[in-house]
Amino acid sequence: MLKYFAEELLNKCSSLRKKWEDEVKKLIEKRPERRQRFSTVSDHEIKRLYTPEDIKDLDFEKDINFPGEYPFTRGVHYTGYRGRLWTYRMFSGLGTAKDTNERWHLLLKEGQTGLSTAFDFPTLMGYDSDSPRSAGEVGKCGVAIDTLEDFLVLVEGIPLGEVTTSMTINPPATVMWSMYIACAQKQGVSLDKIGGTIQNDMLKEFIAQKTFMLPPEPSMKLISDTIEFGTKYVPKWNTISISGYHIREAGSTAIQELAFTLRDGMEYVEHAMKTKKLEPDEFAPRLSFFFNSHIDFFEEICKMRAARKIWAHVMKHRYKAKNPRSWWMRFHTQTAGCSLTAQQPYNNVVRTAVEALAAVLGGTQSLHTNSLDEVYCLPTEHAVQIALRTQQIIAEETGVANTIDPLAGSYFVEKLTKEMEEGAWEYIEKIDNMGGMLAAIDAGYPQMEIANAAYKFQQQIEEGDKVIVGVNKYVTEEAQECPILEIDESVEREQLNRLNEVKRKRDDKAVKKALDDLRRVCKKDENVMPYCIEAVKALATEQEICDVYREVYGEYRDPGFF
Amino acid sequence: MSDRKLRIMVAKPGLDGHDRGARILARYFRDCGYEVIYTGCHQTPEQIVEAAIQEDVDLIGLSCLSGAHKELFPKVVKLLREKGAEDIVVIGGGIIPKQDFQYLYDQGIKEVFTPGTPLEEIKEWIDKNVKVEDRIL
Numbered sequence: 001m002l003k004y005f006a007e008e009l010l011n012k013c014s015s016l017r018k019k020w021e022d023e024v025k026k027l028i029e030k031r032p033e034r035r036q037r038f039s040t041v042s043d044h045e046i047k048r049l050y051t052p053e054d055i056k057d058l059d060f061e062k063d064i065n066f067p068g069e070y071p072f073t074r075g076v077h078y079t080g081y082r083g084r085l086w087t088y089r090m091f092s093g094l095g096t097a098k099d100t101n102e103r104w105h106l107l108l109k110e111g112q113t114g115l116s117t118a119f120d121f122p123t124l125m126g127y128d129s130d131s132p133r134s135a136g137e138v139g140k141c142g143v144a145i146d147t148l149e150d151f152l153v154l155v156e157g158i159p160l161g162e163v164t165t166s167m168t169i170n171p172p173a174t175v176m177w178s179m180y181i182a183c184a185q186k187q188g189v190s191l192d193k194i195g196g197t198i199q200n201d202m203l204k205e206f207i208a209q210k211t212f213m214l215p216p217e218p219s220m221k222l223i224s225d226t227i228e229f230g231t232k233y234v235p236k237w238n239t240i241s242i243s244g245y246h247i248r249e250a251g252s253t254a255i256q257e258l259a260f261t262l263r264d265g266m267e268y269v270e271h272a273m274k275t276k277k278l279e280p281d282e283f284a285p286r287l288s289f290f291f292n293s294h295i296d297f298f299e300e301i302c303k304m305r306a307a308r309k310i311w312a313h314v315m316k317h318r319y320k321a322k323n324p325r326s327w328w329m330r331f332h333t334q335t336a337g338c339s340l341t342a343q344q345p346y347n348n349v350v351r352t353a354v355e356a357l358a359a360v361l362g363g364t365q366s367l368h369t370n371s372l373d374e375v376y377c378l379p380t381e382h383a384v385q386i387a388l389r390t391q392q393i394i395a396e397e398t399g400v401a402n403t404i405d406p407l408a409g410s411y412f413v414e415k416l417t418k419e420m421e422e423g424a425w426e427y428i429e430k431i432d433n434m435g436g437m438l439a440a441i442d443a444g445y446p447q448m449e450i451a452n453a454a455y456k457f458q459q460q461i462e463e464g465d466k467v468i469v470g471v472n473k474y475v476t477e478e479a480q481e482c483p484i485l486e487i488d489e490s491v492e493r494e495q496l497n498r499l500n501e502v503k504r505k506r507d508d509k510a511v512k513k514a515l516d517d518l519r520r521v522c523k524k525d526e527n528v529m530p531y532c533i534e535a536v537k538a539l540a541t542e543q544e545i546c547d548v549y550r551e552v553y554g555e556y557r558d559p560g561f562f
Numbered sequence: 563m564s565d566r567k568l569r570i571m572v573a574k575p576g577l578d579g580h581d582r583g584a585r586i587l588a589r590y591f592r593d594c595g596y597e598v599i600y601t602g603c604h605q606t607p608e609q610i611v612e613a614a615i616q617e618d619v620d621l622i623g624l625s626c627l628s629g630a631h632k633e634l635f636p637k638v639v640k641l642l643r644e645k646g647a648e649d650i651v652v653i654g655g656g657i658i659p660k661q662d663f664q665y666l667y668d669q670g671i672k673e674v675f676t677p678g679t680p681l682e683e684i685k686e687w688i689d690k691n692v693k694v695e696d697r698i699l
Binding site: 121122124125127132133134135136137140141205209210211212249250251338341342343375376377451454455458462468470471472479481484487557558559560561562 | 576578582584588590600601604628630634660661677678680681
């Protein structure tokens with residue numbers, strides 16, 4: 001063991017601390033501190049001061065080491081952001097495919113370096129725009145995609161061999177990925193050249209985000225199918241983005257976000273190893289992660305540093321991966337939507353900047369910064385531009401990317417990183433003992449832990465124990481308005497016309513055959529991906545494909561825990 | 563007046579999965595001593611109305627953060643009227659721009675609460691506006 005501090009220094013530190021504590025005690029008797037107890041936004045207690053004594057048990061090599069070296073606490077890359085900055089990846093999608101394509105071209109022109117797709121709710125849930133369940137939702141929260149024809153418009157003029165694209169899509173991930181693959185083939189780009197990410201993380205849907213379709217078991221099967229297909233044919237694609245973002249938005253603490261996300265990741269690794277007979281080193285380098293960056297600056301940075309460390313440990317020791325790339329945790333970050341306020345919305349620019357800075361100091365690989373108006377609607381172009389510029393200012397003006405992991409060695413940061421790690425391990429072991437994440441979800445365990453944390457936070461807000469500026473403190477009477485983007489009702493009509501047009505001109509026999517083939521392999525437990533790709537090429541709609549899945553595998557309903 | 567407890571249904575219409583607010587409200591109402599039914603996500607207006615009548619609730623609180631409130635909230639009120647259950651009070655909440663409030667009031671939604679509203683304020687509104695009537699059994 002390589003101790004962080006020499007015994008002599010620790011002894012000296014201890015005697016100096018006692019002297020300081022005596023002074024503090026005298027002082028706070030006369031003038032008490034601002035509050036009895038200080039804690040993070042997650043209610044994790046924070047001490048008055050951190051000293052070498054707090055990190056005396058750390059092992060320099062095992063806990064911290066150097067960037068690019070196990071356990072990657074200081075980052076997975078040897079040169080940090082000096083070699084390459086993080087990817088500016090703004091999540092966007094609105095209205096029709098044409099509307100979104102225009103927004104994408106604008107973002108690329110403004111210096112964005114990767115794309116990220118927001119789909120509307122019908123697309124997210126595997127319904128077509130003409131389903132009765134889609135009424136009022138088409139194009140509202142993202143772009144409406146029904147068939148390959150829509151997807152071709154979405155990526156028009158985007159060189160799929162050069163730009164990487166992330167797609168936030170879960171139950172119908174196989175369908176949207178198939179469409180992307182079909183578009184790449186039409187552009188003449190081979191599958192080994194395309195790069196991007198499908199979110200494809202169903203466990204956190206059951207836990208937090210609630211876009212469901214199939215029950216947990218068959219959901220896992222489709223995910224392992226994509227992992228297997230990607231491993232064989234689309235080697236630069238991240239077939240899953242194991243997400244803590246939505247867990248946090250649902251009200252979890254930072255430690256819960258960390259623990260549940262990592263435990264989800266382990267579940268996927270085990271499932272792919274077991275059902276596809278894959279070795280971890282064959283697919284683990286393509287697993288990616290997605291975290292929230294909330295308002296509590298240091299807690300977020302430490303959460304991200306701890307995340308890399310835990311994942312490296314798990315991959316190396318639990319799953320015996322040998323390739324250091326399998327030990328890497330690479331992650332995307334989005335600033336916390338739930339930290340933004342409808343009251344005094346311009347303050348959201350400041351919140352987002354602080355959260356983005358935390359993500360950068362935590363070592364994120366790509367970043368989405370929320371726009372100030374997203375508490376009201378999808379963002380306007382002007383608001384998106386400010387959000388993108390926030391990243392560019394952090395990257396290119398502030399100098400924080402000049403050196404790697406600049407906060408390392410801070411007594412506080414190293415101690416809090418350790419506490420995040422230990423807190424997460426406690427949860428992970430508890431879930432292990434329950435029989436894994438599927439069993440835990442079935443018991444409602446992560447759902448209730450999050451519900452409890454969310455309710456506790458709400459009570460702290462009500463009591464004024466936690467402050468949200470403009471909401472429970474510094475409230476102004478006059479309404480401060482910002483411009484709002486409205487998705488015109490004509491979007492739904494336009495999309496329905498497009499869908500009808502495709503249905504009229506396509507070869508119904510070919511559609512039926514493709515869907516029958518898909519149904520057959522679903523029942524046989526074969527990999528669905530090649531058949532799904534054929535179905536989208538035959539212009540089967542998203543819902544037609546998802547209905548085959550629903551028919552074969554059944555549907556999941558929200559148990560409604562509260 | 564009756565000693566019966568007020569029965570509240572917290573409902574999530576549409577495809578939206580943002581349920582943090584709905585679940586917090588459900589728990590808060592329960593802590594306040596009301597009887598609470600929470601539907602879970604992804605309910606159609608038809609399912610909500612059917613359940614509300616079956617559960618004999620006094621109030622439905624609809625939560626929508628997807629932008630589909632103008633379609634979904636009025637539909638619930640309309641279906642209640644069709645079933646002769648217009649005595650059930652309907653309120654709504656979520657990401658709802660101010661300019662939509664009047665439209666929702668006109669369609670029979672009695673009040674709209676947006677993010678940042680103190681929970682107590684919602685309770686006060688309910689206590690003032692929703693009366694527990696004796697039911698004929």
